[in-house]
Amino acid sequence: TVSDTESSRSQTLAVIPGDGIGPEVTAEALKVLEAASPVTFGSTRYDLGAERYLATGEVLPDSVLAEIRGHDAILLGAVGGKPNDPNLPPGILERGLLLKLRFELDHYVNLRPSRLFPGSASPLADSVLGRGEIDFVVVREGTEGPYTGNGGALRVGTPAEIATEVSVNTAYGVERVVRDAFARAEKRPRKKVTLVHKTNVLTNAGSLWWRLFQSVAAEHPGVETDYIHIDAAMIFMVTDPARFDVIVTDNLFGDIVTDLAAAITGGIGLAASGNVNPDRTAPSMFEPVHGSAPDIAGQQKADPTAAILSGALLLDHLGHPEAAARIESAVLADLSKRAPGTTRRTSEVGDAITARL
């Protein structure tokens, strides 16, 4: 793996196409990104994922992680092998690659915008959609919670087995992500932050989140605040999603809420995300929310829109907000022209969006 360009003026991308449909959607994201960007990107491609693991036993060698660290940002397609492959136990790639990158590179803001683009199909009834525009962003904590890998198991495989998972929450980790959420809300027209948690049951973590939410809120008197339990959030998400502006929540609740958010706004084929290190002590990583969909891999059937929109988030993060906005507008135009019932090849979608830039 060698950088394509070494120009000091260019910015560098580590590209991890991954498995399944990952390479196809990544190719389109790069196509659009390069066409929209005011600067030239030097990119390095890293073959990581199920294929590499199954062939070599390697998930994320330290040397590769060190190299990736040297880039300005990471574009990731999707990782994951065939379901229930006995040679690929659950967690190997998730914990060893995806979460390892998020944790090692301190991606404490997992940013997931949700917007119902005109022309995209929501599974919600018109009566719900008529309540108002759906346009919110979930700020999901990315480096703590039940995702830390804490916990363990005893007497595995016996009737006396016990397995634990520990959700770890620190003032350090919670405060910084809550601050980020309020800072984002300040820049949005509605200026509202909703905390989603389960303070009535998870009282230790809940109390920490609640107190820090209140204290950061006090510094932002112009921002409206709201709290809802994760279970009630499910109800509002399908009956009144227009009520949300910025949602801040923990790693696991954020995982759950963002898939539902993607579903109600036209599906996982459109959901982009950024794993952001706001302090810029390491490169941030941009990826579609969807998985590797091995069943349709290599058939040019995947919708690359989520990967393309993730590319827009990447450009924005690297200081090119106009280019990011151009991609968003092109996607919007493309979506509004999609004829229901017709399908295009993955590369055709990328070409169509590029043509609109």
Place this chain on the structure above:
Amino acid sequence: TVSDTESSRSQTLAVIPGDGIGPEVTAEALKVLEAASPVTFGSTRYDLGAERYLATGEVLPDSVLAEIRGHDAILLGAVGGKPNDPNLPPGILERGLLLKLRFELDHYVNLRPSRLFPGSASPLADSVLGRGEIDFVVVREGTEGPYTGNGGALRVGTPAEIATEVSVNTAYGVERVVRDAFARAEKRPRKKVTLVHKTNVLTNAGSLWWRLFQSVAAEHPGVETDYIHIDAAMIFMVTDPARFDVIVTDNLFGDIVTDLAAAITGGIGLAASGNVNPDRTAPSMFEPVHGSAPDIAGQQKADPTAAILSGALLLDHLGHPEAAARIESAVLADLSKRAPGTTRRTSEVGDAITARL
């Protein structure tokens, strides 16, 4: 608190009306239950909840728990005070009363049926509803997982605070609830069980659930099995809910999934639940999924249907399946005749359903 009747032939109910709309919906549930039941119930009323706590500092005295244990079943309305009451910290009633009852009485099957009754309004689009009938049941584990109250906090209130929540999962606890789910599936026409978890991240607990699910499945060759991650379950719940028959899942995922299930099948006003001890070593408890809704308390505005359907689950559990079915049919008939846009008083709904028995 003294039993109304002492007849040895009658069965006894502990009734906990609770707070907010709890007493109103419980009154209707009892009205319908008594009208439908082939036996006379002796009932004891226990005043527990926010009001008692705020007045006396008592949540669930040991002596009251011991008395409740002596009944055949428990009917609970709803507990919970005004939101953000500084005198009622989150968790006091949930951990001290509701979860305490579930844990102490070994309610390891938290049973939550979801069915789109004709005439009830779903927030889902017709294109989704047209995919098939929505009629599934969630078997939510009730005595383990992140609900155990394990975990703690250090250096509370300082920038060095750390708070943990420990999800505890045992082979003992997981196997028995998975067995219950398969036994229920055997009795349903579609005979399908879907495990919902997050095995790719929560690998310790996930592996335990996955292995026990597989081994119990092997004993039920006639039952179809499926696995989906909790995040993907969110998507299916709003795009293809007809795919579900029996869902088995942990305590927290079950909390989340059942509120979404209630929302898509006409709302929390219809969602019934049973906290069941299948071994009958202690009384089971039946309650609507909704909360105490203090904002509309005492105004006869609450829909008692969820409480009434919980009463049907109670009758079924106590060996009166025909009476339970009669209540269900009466509710169904009532729902199909509800005129959109009109509202009835809580007691009017109870009367109408009673009249249809």
